[in-house]
Amino acid sequence: MKSVLITGANKSIGFETARQLLQKGYYVYLGSRNLENGREAVEKLNAEGLSNVEAVQIDVTNAASVEAARAEIGKKTDVLDVLINNAGISGGLPQTATGAPIDTFLNVFETNLFGVVRVTQAFIDLLKQSPAPRIVNVSSSAGSLTLHSDPTWPYYHHKGAVYLPSKSALNMYTINLAYELRDTPFKVNAVDPGYIATDFNNHRGTGTVAEAGARIVKYATIDSDGPTGKYFSEEYNPETEEIPW
Structure with missing residues (x-):
């Protein structure tokens, strides 16, 4: 049985992703x-009726918490097949370039x-x-x-001087990680779940958590011929899904 660790999985998109992978x-x-x-x-x-699941305490912002989670999971398995770095925060809005603290x-x-880096480095051996x-980042x-x-992009005016750069930086980390692991069986990709109605955006999103979960699961379960080092958004580009960095 393959195994997966999903951060921030107790609710919303992370929870739905857990459900779909259990299924x-x-x-x-x-x-x-x-x-x-x-x-x-x-x-x-x-x-x-989904029983092959257990909760793991992990605060991605806390090194000791991440190390403890790695130790706990390491007692139960020598192998981890999938890591989904899902935990994230917006920082609240508005976020202006001239005024954000x-x-x-x-x-x-x-x-x-940093949370993604911390967790990835902690679990890379498994x-x-x-x-x-x-x-999947x-x-x-x-x-x-x-x-x-x-x-001309539909969300051009939806700026956020803090949240947006954090995801741009995550994308660059994804590129570097995929490059470093390019000659191995790893597949490393950045996936946009879409503009989903969750408490993350006060339920203003237009998509469902089921759609978001399916988008993440797709790249968590790709076969050996699948892509690596790519950036995908089914919502923005439904034909090929790949979008520009």
């Missing part, structure tokens, strides 16, 4: 900053970039034991420099 026969380590919230999420999945930048980057390891089309500099 596909994966064993899910459901990462949650608050363990009780994680356990409640596990109970909901158990009530649906440095502390807001630090907090958002701590989760959206992933290397998998015959077909996959890493949950990004956003909002992190595209190309799109956000195009006045």
Whole structure:
């Protein structure tokens, strides 16, 4: 049975991604900053007949928490097949380039970039034991420099001087990670789940968590002929899904 760790999986898109991977026969380590919230999420999945799941306390902004999660999972398995770096924060809006406090930048980057690096580096040894390891970094089309500099793009005016750069930085990390692992079985990609109605955006999104989960699962389960080092948004480009950095 293949296994997956999903950060920020106790609710919304992360929770739905866990559900869909469980339905596909994966064993899910459901990462949650608050363990009780994680356990409640596990109970909901158990009530649906999905039992191959357990909650793991992991605060991606805290090195000790990440190390503890790695130790806990390492006691149960020598192999991790998939890592989905889903945990993220917006930092609140509005975010102006001339007025956003440095502390807001630090907090958002701590989760959206440094947290991804921290978790990836902590679990890379378990992933290397998998015959077909996959890493999905949950990004956003909002992190595209190309799109956000195009006045014809539908979301051109949806700027955010903190959140957007955090996703752009995550994208560059994804490129570097995929390059470093290019001669291995790893597939590493950045995936935009879409503009989804969740508490992340006060439910202003137009898509569903089911759609978002399916988009992430697609790249978490790609075969050996699948892409690596790419940036995908089914919402923006439904034909080929790949979008420009």
